[in-house]
Amino acid sequence: MSRTSIILSCILITIFLINFSFASLLLIDRKNPCRAYGNASVYDITNLVKTWPITLDGPGFGGEYIYYWSCAGRTGICEDTDAAVCQQRTTELVPRWNAGNVSPQIWFGLFNGPEVHPDLTWDIVYPNYQSDPQLIYGTGIRVTVIHFIVDPKVEKPIITVDGELKYTEYSITVRALITIINGLNCVSCVASANLGCNDPYDGATSGDIPVP
Incomplete structure (x- = not known):
């Protein structure tokens, strides 16, 4: 590895660690994998787009790819219905790669919600589910x-789609007006509308918005 590559790798690792050092693990909803909770704050991407999965074109190692992302899985492209992100070359119908699963996903965000941080960012990490060496x-x-x-x-x-770090780590950035609710009263991310009641500790209301 060249000296330049080592320096760039160190910079990327530093950015990654700084990003997560100000975040906490969020509690993923038991019924809706597109929603997670902090301390009386709700992070929800159920209605981020009108229809899931969404299709994105972007770079990857060795060329251009199509990425299919669905926050609840069922991309319709990968055979694994638990795949959150599926990758396919723009020039080939096969092969198709599962680029991350829903089941082992981890959400990182400010635990006390947006009222303490005006420039809110958060992350979802979709690792592959590993069961076979x-x-x-x-x-x-x-x-x-x-x-x-x-x-x-x-x-x-x-x-x-930001691209692929060598090898097999993919990065996607979402910039949007997403309303993060502070308090367990209502939840949505369709512009500024707040729809539906929720309480992650109440089985009757947890996951009230239909899973896409």
């Missing part, structure tokens, strides 16, 4: 990080 040759070693930036000037989400 042979998966080292393809699906099973991939991870996708979705980075969210709450921008009050953007009503229609801007979703960009």
Whole structure:
């Protein structure tokens, strides 16, 4: 590895650690994998787009790819219905790679919600579910990080594939006006509308918004 590559790797690792050092693990909803909770704060991307999965074009190692992302899985492209992100070359119908699973996902965000931080960002990490050592040759070693930036000037989400770190780590950035609720009263992320009641500790209301 060249000296330049080592320096760039150190910079990227530092940025990654700084980003997560100000965040806490969020509690993922038991019924809706598109929602998570902090301390009386709700992070929800159920209605981020009208229809899941969404299709994104972007770079990857060795060329351009199509990325299919669904916060609840069922991308319709990868056979694994638990796949959150599925990757496919723009020039080929096959192979298709599972680039991250829903089941082992981890959400990082400010535990006390947006009222203490005006420039809110948070992250979802989708690692592959690993069950077979042979998966080292393809699906099973991939991870996708979705980075969210709450921008009050953007009503229609801007979703960009940033690229692939060598190898098999993918990065997507979402910039949008996403309302993060402080308090367990209502939840939504359709512009500024708040729809639905929720309480992660109440089985009757947890996951009230239909899973996409």
